Amino acid sequence: MLRSDRSGSGAPTLLLLPGLLCTQRLWDRARPLLEAFHDVLTVDLPGVGGGDLPEGAADLEAYADRVCEVLDAEGIERCVWVGHSLGGYVLAAALERHADRISHAVLAYSTTEADDASARAGRDRGIDAVREHGVAAYADRQMPRTFREDAREEDVEAALRQARDWPEDAVVRALEAMRDRPDRTPLLLEHTELPVLLIQGDDDPAIDALDPEENHVTRIVTDTAHMGVLTDPHTFAGIVHGWVADELERSA
Template sequence: MDKRYADVNGTRLAYIDRGQGTPVILLHGFCGSSAYYDEVAPLLEGRCRLIIPDLRGHGASDAPEGTYTMEAIADDIAALIDRLNIGRPVVLGHSLGGYVTLALAEKHEDKLLAFGLLHSTAFPDDEKGKEGRLKAMETIREQGLPVFIEGLIPKLFAPAHLETMPEAVRKAKEIGLGTSPEGAVRTLEGMRQRPDRNAVLSAAQVPVLLVAGTGDQIIPPQRTFSVNKEAFQRSQIDGAGHMSMMEAPGELAQAVLAFTAKL
């Protein structure tokens, strides 16, 4: 897919812009890129205008200095929305992208038509999680990004899919290797610092989509479905791990289209 570029907040962001209809911004997870959505995009672009950026430090985007707080990345996306002059889009974030989406909803809800979390959570890291982020930073610094990616990617898929979807696993590793090592470390520090945003979810004045996978070993469904409001659409994908965009693209696309159809 052809990438375009925009300078936002002093950072050059790469993004894909394709399809027609309701503008939907898809944000990828940690050590991912817009390529995470390669299987889903063709299923959505007939009814949505898809804007899929590479977050700072990831894919073909710049990796500026400093900690990548969720607020800083959210400001990148807010600036991109203004830059593209698309009105109020739907923003859906996978994992890290969901943490960014919540920061965006907290600071700029007036810019959003709706938002959603895909295999993500409003909870912050607990102490064990924070410890894990530090270990990951250490691994990248001391042993290199490839060693870290080799350990990370298999955990993102439902165990059964490691056997049945070797191509998808290989592709996810390849995408991960396109991450800037410094960008990965700066993002880990930002994720480690993020606050609890369940209050943001509870206070949402726009429709919200929550998607979880029954086989997700990273963020189990109960951590995604932490707030229950009538206006929320909850979709649980049977058998999917943390990567429904690769493990069950048809079901993820169905959930997104059912959500956007109501807006």
């Protein structure tokens, strides 16, 4: 079972999934703001914090299966899924087999598109770097790139501390799964009954912005880089709660 934590009260439940090299601690600053209105469930990704990795080839659908095991254990049939970066890839993969478990989808600094050739080559270089030099050295090189150049040192350090919870095999498996994921944009767009929120940073070097012109998709751009969840938690929490509240009112 994946490591998880649940707090707060209020409907609907928010499921928060972190990105690569991040843990549940990613949400520490936004969580108190969200749990004032919502039941909040944070879940670490496979291989992190003692959670087992799925057997077989790297597959984000298997990650989504593991997340749904936590939902089952918590007695949650359906909820709002919020995925940051890699967590958003897991959310998109969940649409393959678990679309009925997702009431609303929030892709935060993430995408449904597949890696292009350049990005896939970058994943391979990352795998080689982790195997040769270890997770800490890889994180020290990669994590600062997800922040603005003028980022506060304490914010970068907060992210680097989370990376220490990632074993080498978990990082390698995640990079493989990210490299090999298909383009799930058509899948996202065909679920017209599913409200979707795209939160994107105007200075995000890690993600190419999606901008689909579909009625069920809302796009909001923040004045941040890739780690806006951590660097501007008040804006992030306000966007998520406000959008969910608006969608519930619209569907009432």
